[in-house]
Amino acid sequence: MLKSIKIRAALACIVLIAGLFFLTPSLMSSLPDLWQKYLPKDKIHLGLDLQGGMHLVLEVDTDKATESAMERTSNDLKEALMDKKVRFRHIERTKNNTISLELPDSASRAAFEKVMKDHYPDIETTTSQIRDGNETVSLKLKEKKINEIKKLTIEQSLETIRNRVDQFGISEPEIIPQGEDRIVIQLPGIKDTTRAKNLIGKTALLEFKLVDEEHSLDDALRGNVPDGSVIANENRLDRQSGRRTNIPILLKNKTLLTGGYLESAQVKIGDRFGEPYVGIKFNTQGAKDFDRITGENVKKRLAIVLDGIVHSAPVIQERISGGEAQITGSFTMDEAKDLAIVLRAGALPAPVHILEERTVGPSLGQDSIDKGLWSTIIGGILVMIFMIVYYKFSGVVANVALIMNMIVILGTLAAFRATLTLPGIAGIVLTIGMAVDANVLIFERIREELRAGKTPRAAIETGYSRAFLTILDTNVTTLIAALFLFGFGTGPVKGFAVTLSIGIVVSMFTAIFVTRIIFDHFVWDRKIQTVSI
Amino acid sequence: MELIKSGSNINFVGKMKMAFILSFAMIIISIASVILHGGLNYGIDFAGGALVQIKFHQEPSIDSVRSAFKNIGLENSIIQSFGPNEVVVRAAESSTDPKGLTGRIDDALTTAFAKGSYEIRRVEVVGPKVGKDLTRKAILAIVFSWIGMLIYIAWRFEFRYAVGGILALVHDVIITIGAFSILNKEFDLTIIAALLTIIGYSINDTIVVFDRIRENTRKNIKQSLGDTINMSVNQTLSRTILTALTVFIVVVVLFFFGGAVIHDFAFALLVGVVVGTYSSIFIASPIILVWEKIRPNIKRKK
Numbered sequence: 001m002l003k004s005i006k007i008r009a010a011l012a013c014i015v016l017i018a019g020l021f022f023l024t025p026s027l028m029s030s031l032p033d034l035w036q037k038y039l040p041k042d043k044i045h046l047g048l049d050l051q052g053g054m055h056l057v058l059e060v061d062t063d064k065a066t067e068s069a070m071e072r073t074s075n076d077l078k079e080a081l082m083d084k085k086v087r088f089r090h091i092e093r094t095k096n097n098t099i100s101l102e103l104p105d106s107a108s109r110a111a112f113e114k115v116m117k118d119h120y121p122d123i124e125t126t127t128s129q130i131r132d133g134n135e136t137v138s139l140k141l142k143e144k145k146i147n148e149i150k151k152l153t154i155e156q157s158l159e160t161i162r163n164r165v166d167q168f169g170i171s172e173p174e175i176i177p178q179g180e181d182r183i184v185i186q187l188p189g190i191k192d193t194t195r196a197k198n199l200i201g202k203t204a205l206l207e208f209k210l211v212d213e214e215h216s217l218d219d220a221l222r223g224n225v226p227d228g229s230v231i232a233n234e235n236r237l238d239r240q241s242g243r244r245t246n247i248p249i250l251l252k253n254k255t256l257l258t259g260g261y262l263e264s265a266q267v268k269i270g271d272r273f274g275e276p277y278v279g280i281k282f283n284t285q286g287a288k289d290f291d292r293i294t295g296e297n298v299k300k301r302l303a304i305v306l307d308g309i310v311h312s313a314p315v316i317q318e319r320i321s322g323g324e325a326q327i328t329g330s331f332t333m334d335e336a337k338d339l340a341i342v343l344r345a346g347a348l349p350a351p352v353h354i355l356e357e358r359t360v361g362p363s364l365g366q367d368s369i370d371k372g373l374w375s376t377i378i379g380g381i382l383v384m385i386f387m388i389v390y391y392k393f394s395g396v397v398a399n400v401a402l403i404m405n406m407i408v409i410l411g412t413l414a415a416f417r418a419t420l421t422l423p424g425i426a427g428i429v430l431t432i433g434m435a436v437d438a439n440v441l442i443f444e445r446i447r448e449e450l451r452a453g454k455t456p457r458a459a460i461e462t463g464y465s466r467a468f469l470t471i472l473d474t475n476v477t478t479l480i481a482a483l484f485l486f487g488f489g490t491g492p493v494k495g496f497a498v499t500l501s502i503g504i505v506v507s508m509f510t511a512i513f514v515t516r517i518i519f520d521h522f523v524w525d526r527k528i529q530t531v532s533i
Numbered sequence: 534m535e536l537i538k539s540g541s542n543i544n545f546v547g548k549m550k551m552a553f554i555l556s557f558a559m560i561i562i563s564i565a566s567v568i569l570h571g572g573l574n575y576g577i578d579f580a581g582g583a584l585v586q587i588k589f590h591q592e593p594s595i596d597s598v599r600s601a602f603k604n605i606g607l608e609n610s611i612i613q614s615f616g617p618n619e620v621v622v623r624a625a626e627s628s629t630d631p632k633g634l635t636g637r638i639d640d641a642l643t644t645a646f647a648k649g650s651y652e653i654r655r656v657e658v659v660g661p662k663v664g665k666d667l668t669r670k671a672i673l674a675i676v677f678s679w680i681g682m683l684i685y686i687a688w689r690f691e692f693r694y695a696v697g698g699i700l701a702l703v704h705d706v707i708i709t710i711g712a713f714s715i716l717n718k719e720f721d722l723t724i725i726a727a728l729l730t731i732i733g734y735s736i737n738d739t740i741v742v743f744d745r746i747r748e749n750t751r752k753n754i755k756q757s758l759g760d761t762i763n764m765s766v767n768q769t770l771s772r773t774i775l776t777a778l779t780v781f782i783v784v785v786v787l788f789f790f791g792g793a794v795i796h797d798f799a800f801a802l803l804v805g806v807v808v809g810t811y812s813s814i815f816i817a818s819p820i821i822l823v824w825e826k827i828r829p830n831i832k833r834k835k
Binding site for chain 1: 783
């Protein structure tokens with residue numbers, strides 16, 4: 001029996017030391033070099049509500065991505081059909097993301113079907129109606145292809161946002177997909193939240209379009225928008241008043257070049273007013289296209305459009321070779337920097353919407369840590385006093401288990417890199433109250449057995465074995481509750497479930513296993529006649 | 534030291550009717566309060582909207598804050614003081630455009646108070662989609678936790694124990710929600726966490742009693758179930774009250790020292806500990822007895 005006590009005590013010591021081992025970096029801010037070599041470096045990871053930062057949930061508009069894929073297909077198909085000399089009429093994109101077109105005779109129908117089969121395996125015919133020998137066909141993307149596009153859109157969005165956040169310079173950001181079309185972003189310690197949101201949420205689709213100078217803008221504004229043109233807004237800053245205004249401008253619909261062909265983007269300072277602008281450099285293909293476009297359109301105005309807003313529309317003075325251009329506009333330094341970042345990181349494949357935003361300032365986080373710490377200390381001390389008053393020496397044993405419980409919980413949090421949140425601290429405080437429950441159960445049972453006239457040794461034996469099943473049943477049911485909390489909870493609430501679950505499991509060990517060792521030690525060694533309980 | 538003298542023999546089963554009437558009344562009041570209030574006072578987690586917490590260097594008057602927000606269309610939002618020198622502004626979903634809200638609030642405050650005399654400490658904006666999602670998940674979490682426990686108790690004990698345990702939990706949850714409704718306290722995600730904790734605590738308490746009933750039934754086969762239940766509740770009474778006390782102590786500490794952010798969470802736990810302890814003694818076990826009376830044939834078949 002003595003041997004068994006020693007083995008058990010050794011096991012308890014190992015667990016305690018392991019807990020302390022993982023906890024040391026969190027408890028001490030600076031360690032001797034020699035220690036640092038052998039000790040883990042991870043401190044307990046604090047949630048955003050404790051260290052401050054921003055939590056964002058974005059929704060990627062994947063429908064938009066399939067729509068633009070359809071748009072491209074539609075243009076492509078039109079050209080392919082003309083190329084193959086297939087006769088068709090009225091090709092257009094219709095509602096529900098479909099393309100409809102008319103085929104006038106059976107020969108063109110056969111030719112059309114061949115083109116579809118050979119070149120467009122992802123497209124299927126939904127309806128076809130023949131009237132007076134005229135067939136109206138409606139086409140749509142196959143479900144499988146749509147899902148593929150959506151998946152790819154999410155992946156690209158994640159990648160792009162990661163790039164942007166990395167270049168913005170935030171340490172330990174967390175960017176993870178959630179559900180089908182959502183992205184969760186956690187940015188610890190961020191100060192300028194508005195800027196970060198703009199940086200992340202901007203689609204950053206850069207397009208070059210010609211200004212429609214042949215038609216009258218006033219006419220277009222009255223509702224007569226010419227075919228192949230569109231009204232856009234040009235953003236202008238009045239340097240004297242500092243006010244921004246949107247001026248309508250008529251653009252040709254066709255996109256000549258996009259930001260997809262960029263190689264780099266840098267902030268530069270203008271010579272004349274010292275105003276910042278963004279210098280862009282195209283890759284080889286982009287430079288070739290840019291050279292051709294500028295060559296073909298000398299003396300015309302080329303609009304630089306970002307997310308549908310015209311930033312500038314300079315007149316092309318001469319053919320531009322070398323693939324360099326500049327986006328001037330009315331930028332502040334920060335805006336220019338962020339624009340360069342988003343251009344470098346690339347455009348988002350689809351627009352994103354912010355569904356949820358939670359920001360906690362660093363001072364509030366520190367407040368919460370302080371309050372959480374005090375609650376834990378005060379709660380712990382009160383419970384310990386209560387246990388000693390009520391159970392005397394046995395209470396002291398329970399308190400030893402309780403302290404060990406706290407150390408192991410925190411050590412486990414550090415070791416598994418779980419996140420500690422404010423509700424998580426509440427979970428620890430609650431564990432203090434619930435962990436002693438196991439000991440209360442055991443002690444009450446021992447008291448009963450003693451009253452029934454059993455010897456201390458027999459009473460302890462029965463007390464532990466009888467109470468064990470009860471404790472197991474009660475803790476498993478509490479774990480069930482914690483498990484569901486973990487499954488559904490977000491952020492802070494999840495943190496609560498984590499500490500509560502760890503606390504329950506650890507309390508089974510400390511309150512039953514560890515206290516038993518102490519009791520066995522005293523009962524066996526000294527053959528005592530009474531138990532201080 | 535002993536709080537409950539050993540050998541206590543309080544007739545809990547005899548007070549069953551009174552307890553049922555009391556619980557029934559509390560449940561009716563809770564439900565009526567929720568209906569009369571036109572639903573719960575949902576926080577932005579569920580209803581959507583925005584919450585901004587601002588700390589000033591000097592105690593601001595709520596009116597001055599309200600007038601500062603007039604220009605940005607937030608004058609009708611709820612503005613409450615939140616701890617010393619702090620206010621919380623809650624805006625409904627419809628009245629705010631979440632994009633750039635922080636910037637607008639910052640501008641408005643700078644105009645009304647000097648820059649640097651305040652600090653925006655917390656901003657939460659929840660869109661309606663997320664709110665719906667969270668509501669669904671919260672309800673699912675609670676219902677599934679009930680089902681999970683029902684299965685576990687039915688497996689470890691008997692089905693009638695499970696019925697008693699779960700009904701007691703439903704009882705606890707309804708009354709805690711009722712307390713929030715009567716006091717018109719805000720109901721948000723952390724309260725769901727509190728409800729699940731209460732569920733965990735209350736079932737914990739109940740199972741200790743059940744466990745003893747099971748043990749005593751095996752020991753004294755001839756004793757009537759009512760007497761066994763009474764005996765078991767009495768034997769475990771000391772432990773029930775002790776644990777309730779230790780948990781109550783820490784929850785009171787959280788309530789007073791945990792800070793404003795988890796104040797309501799701690800309040801829910803306070804209510805829950807009291808109701809949960811009560812239900813373990815007066816509701817869960819007597820239900821086994823009632824179940825026995827309604828369907829005695831089941832046991833005889835066994």
